[in-house]
Amino acid sequence: MEKYLVSFGTGLKAALEYRANFLLSLLAATSPIVIQTVLWLALFSPGEVLFGYTFGQMVAYTVLSQLVSRLVRTGFEYQINEDIRTGGLDRYLVKPLGYAGYRLAVFLGEKSLQSLFMAVILVVATVLLSMFVGLRIGPLEVSVFLASLVVALVFNFLLFWCVGMAGFWMTETTFLFEAVRIVIITLSGGIFPLTVFGPSAKAVLSALPFRFTIQVPVDLLTGRMATDAVVGELLLALVWAAALALLGRTLWGLGLRRFSAVGS
Amino acid sequence: MEAIEVQALGRSFSYYEKAEGLRGSFANLFHRRVLVKQAVREVSFSIPEGATVGFLGPNGAGKTTTLKMLAGIMPPTSGTARVLGHLPWQRRKDFRRQMAIVMGQRSQLWPDLPARETFSLNRAIYELDKHEYRLTLDELVETFGLAKLLPVQVRRLSLGERMKMELVASLLHKPKVLFLDEPTIGLDLLSQRAIRDLVRTLAARWGTTVMLTSHYLSDIEDLCERVILINHGRIVYDGELTGVNATLGDRKTVHLDFSQPMELRELQNEPGFRAAEGLGADFELARSQVRDFCQKALAAWPVGDLTIGEPPLEEGIARIYQANEGE
16 A cells, blocks of 8 residues: 555655645644633633533643644545535546555544644643643553554544545535534533533433544543543444445445536 | 547537626536537648658747647547547557647656656656667757766756757657647747758658647748648648648749839839838749730839849748638
């Protein structure tokens, strides 16, 4: 599978051309953390436990969920949409290459450098949080967290692959992608822990697979989710991922038929 | 052997019609009238291995659609075609590894990286042997004179340079069949000529079968002995380039240069008169009349110089299109 490795490398090289963009994306991650921390400062009275979290735990959740959400974030759906809209998809169809594999490889390549920095920040944040908030994070937590992160990335890729397929049927998808992203981040626990939405909403959200992308990894890292539950959770996530893969494949097949029918 | 065989190939597209104005836009939300456009109709031809054939037609004639079907990008709605023995739209890996399509308005190069990054990506995609790839790349780079530009970001290249890089990227796997869709579009005359020279050189060296569409007649005149003309999705001419003018009914042009100014009215009254400018005038006549005309002109007018030639190819082609228009 050398072609996908080289695609990965090419994506990485292209990402290196955009250093300013990369720094800005790091900056962008800090503003939601600051805003939400200020919000929690206003809501928490000293010593209070809200939605099952102490103030310190809530700040820890806010920081970690923001970093995880950045780590698993996609963006290739815009490239897919561009390829469909401009007809650039042709270029890939005529080559001995799988488009999904290529997009995944390029996406991971483009993302790898940024992710490395994010990972460093995540390590620093984790160390600081365990010093000040009293989180106890051992090697077991870290390893299940890493495993869940890989699953989250796969899941998110498949999810946004399916979302990206909308480009076959819609000409203008920017708003759709943004709306879907915000809703999914919220449903994943990327803004607040899911307990904030109340017990009945939490029950529904727990049945949905979105929490696998943000809340589950964060809960595993902070020890809020028991590590022996992890195998079951990750297996469930993989079942959802398989379903998404099947859906993505079907949509791709239908979309491609439509693509050639319109003849852009 | 035939590299490309096309039988009664047809392709239709459905599209929506929208009435004018806001009311039309709203009505469109609820009811859309579906119209069908027949882009390609009953197209049949075959191209032997190693030939370079020009595919010519006005905008919207069905050139690109035909090329897309042959490259496997879209299936036909009727008829069939075989390229290198494959049904192209099945997109078998074996097929995709043996062909390439270059579309003048669509780039496969990564704009922010030097072109050689795209080249090595293509090496991996086409699973080329590293040594073999090196040799081919060196050969192409030398032929195209691109050595200095290899480390330059693609978006810093001129349009002509980019097009050359585009061709290199598409030729690295030495395709047996090469489809070129408007490869010289937007290029200046020198770059156009350079691209043509390269295509000719490589096609001859590698025995590549080339099918080329272009707006520029000089591309076709330079590269192709055979030309297929298409209009309204139908083939209106398929044969030698030199045969196009035969459809004009064996006509000749006569250009006269006068040694002193002529009365325009006198020239205009002459049968076969086409145009006059300065001290020159153009006539178009049947071959059988040329001799008499020249004798008469030399006797009656102060002719300094006289040239007999073929009508320009454009005219033959335009005539063929017009003849087809009524159908």
